[in-house]
Amino acid sequence: MIALTIDAIIAIGIVWLALQTVRGANVFSAIIMFIVFGLIMSLAWARLHAPDLALAEAAIGAGITGALLLVTWRRVHVLEGRTPQVGMAARSLWLTLPTALAAALLIASLGWVALTLPAEPATAGELAWQRLPEMGVSNPVTGVLLGFRAYDTLLEMAVLLAAWLGARVVASELRPGALPGPAHEEVPLVGALLSLVVPISLLVAVYLLQAGGSAPGGAFQGGAVLAAGGVLLCLTGRLESADQTSLIERIVLILGLAVFSSVGLMMLPLGEPMLAMPGVWAIYLIETALLLSIALTLVLLFAAAPGLRRSS
Amino acid sequence: MNLQEVVATALLLSGCFFYIAGTVGLLRFPDVFSRLHALTKADNLGLLLICGGLAVQQGSPRIAGLLLVIWLLGLLAATVSCHLIARRALQMTDPEQRP
Numbered sequence: 323m324i325a326l327t328i329d330a331i332i333a334i335g336i337v338w339l340a341l342q343t344v345r346g347a348n349v350f351s352a353i354i355m356f357i358v359f360g361l362i363m364s365l366a367w368a369r370l371h372a373p374d375l376a377l378a379e380a381a382i383g384a385g386i387t388g389a390l391l392l393v394t395w396r397r398v399h400v401l402e403g404r405t406p407q408v409g410m411a412a413r414s415l416w417l418t419l420p421t422a423l424a425a426a427l428l429i430a431s432l433g434w435v436a437l438t439l440p441a442e443p444a445t446a447g448e449l450a451w452q453r454l455p456e457m458g459v460s461n462p463v464t465g466v467l468l469g470f471r472a473y474d475t476l477l478e479m480a481v482l483l484a485a486w487l488g489a490r491v492v493a494s495e496l497r498p499g500a501l502p503g504p505a506h507e508e509v510p511l512v513g514a515l516l517s518l519v520v521p522i523s524l525l526v527a528v529y530l531l532q533a534g535g536s537a538p539g540g541a542f543q544g545g546a547v548l549a550a551g552g553v554l555l556c557l558t559g560r561l562e563s564a565d566q567t568s569l570i571e572r573i574v575l576i577l578g579l580a581v582f583s584s585v586g587l588m589m590l591p592l593g594e595p596m597l598a599m600p601g602v603w604a605i606y607l608i609e610t611a612l613l614l615s616i617a618l619t620l621v622l623l624f625a626a627a628p629g630l631r632r633s634s
Numbered sequence: 635m636n637l638q639e640v641v642a643t644a645l646l647l648s649g650c651f652f653y654i655a656g657t658v659g660l661l662r663f664p665d666v667f668s669r670l671h672a673l674t675k676a677d678n679l680g681l682l683l684i685c686g687g688l689a690v691q692q693g694s695p696r697i698a699g700l701l702l703v704i705w706l707l708g709l710l711a712a713t714v715s716c717h718l719i720a721r722r723a724l725q726m727t728d729p730e731q732r733p
Contacts, residue, residue: 509721515714522707 329369335362353391360384373538374463377530381546386620389553393624401496446470458602459535467540468605472586472597479578479612486575486619493626512558523551531613535602541578541609545616552621556630563627571618571629578615582608638690645687652680666723674716681708 339359346352360383367376450462450470457465467475527548534540555561567575585604586597599605621630635643659672685705689698 509718511714511717515710518710 332362332366332369336366349395353388353395356391357384357388360388374461374540374543377538377543378546381543381550386546386549386553386624389550390620390624393626397626457599457605459605461534461536461538461540463538464534464540464605464609468608469599472582472599475612476579476582476586476597479582479615482616482619483575483579486623489623489626490628493628516554516558516560519554520551523547523554527551527613527617531606531609534609535605541612542616544609545613546620548613548617549620549624552617552630553624556621556625559633561621561625561630562633563625564629564631567629568631571622574614574618575622576615578608578612581611638693642687642691645683645690649680649683649687652676652683656680667720670716670720674712678709678712681705 336359339355339362342355343352343359346355360379363383364376364379367373367379450466454460454462454465457469459465459468527544530539530544530547531541532539534544552561585600585608589598589600590596622628653676656673656676659676660669663669663672682705685701689701692698
């Protein structure tokens with residue numbers, strides 16, 4: 323009874339927050355609603371016994387994406403030289419109603435088709451589950467991400483790198499500059515917070531990476547947590563924008579793709595298919611490289627800078 | 635219902651009370667400072683009571699330790715963000731009308 327009530331509250335909350343995100347009074351409140359939406363979403367994943375997704379949604383969906391949206395909102399207003407009080411674009415009833423009706427029709431027909439389909443006896447999931455022990459990791463999510471759909475994961479990394487390159491092109495045109503606002507003046511409590519939270523974020527990131535083999539965790543969640551530490555360092559002025567991407571940063575940015583591709587090609591001469599994992603060590607090596615690349619890409623996206631350096 | 639469950643339920647319910655009180659304060663209080671007061675004080679105590687209730691419910695020293703770390707981290711984040719918001723609000727208010 324209590325479980326059902328909690329599920330109902332989460333389900334209604336998700337729909338309500340999604341509506342508020344779209345219908346927010348202004349962009350700022352829409353962003354806040356989106357962050358809360360991500361948090362409730364991660365609760366929903368936790369209730370569905372998908373802790374990996376819950377962690378990813380909380381760290382990436384709510385945390386990093388929320389920070390990116392908020393900093394973009396701030397920067398847009400600085401670039402436009404206006405006070406942050408812009409409303410959402412005016413709604414058009416003539417567009418809203420047909421779009422909503424068409425979307426509702428689409429979802430209803432998809433749901434109807436899904437309900438009338440006969441249950442598939444053997445899906446890829448069953449097969450993957452049976453052959454998971456061959457991967458050498460006991461967490462099925464990590465096994466699927468790097469073993470059974472490694473190609474998708476590799477391309478996800480390529481997408482992340484492409485997104486950063488795209489952001490670089492836009493940023494070199496717009497020149498957003500340093501973070502605006504009075505955040506850079508020194509507040510004593512902030513130093514104390516950083517000296518505790520940044521090492522903890524590193525610790526949690528390494529833990530998530532290590533735990534990914536047998537428990538919820540992995541490169542994406544760990545990378546997002548490490549990036550959160552980097553975002554804090556940027557926000558408090560410990561790291562500042564550099565004019566150039568340094569050699570180390572360039573290497574770390576492509577590390578995930580490079581290590582993943584070279585390990586994937588390694589087994590090709592031995593007659594194995596591309597992206598076949600040569601062993602558990604390869605999984606951890608790739609995950610470590612992915613974590614570093616993901617974390618640096620996210621922090622550089624947040625800073626909207628070609629590179630970062632320690633502030634003097 | 636044994637003693638463990640009674641204590642756990644009592645702690646969880648009183649934790650919920652503090653969360654509700656903090657939320658009502660956030661919605662009803664007139665300015666930033668009193669809202670922050672309601673929010674952070676109530677949430678810190680509420681989080682402690684809920685972590686305590688869960689620790690009693692689980693009865694495992696390891697989980698109790700983890701919940702303690704969660705509470706301490708929550709406390710740290712709430713304290714610093716409250717301080718920063720209050721500081722910013724103080725800078726933005728007119729010096730004549732400062733509380």
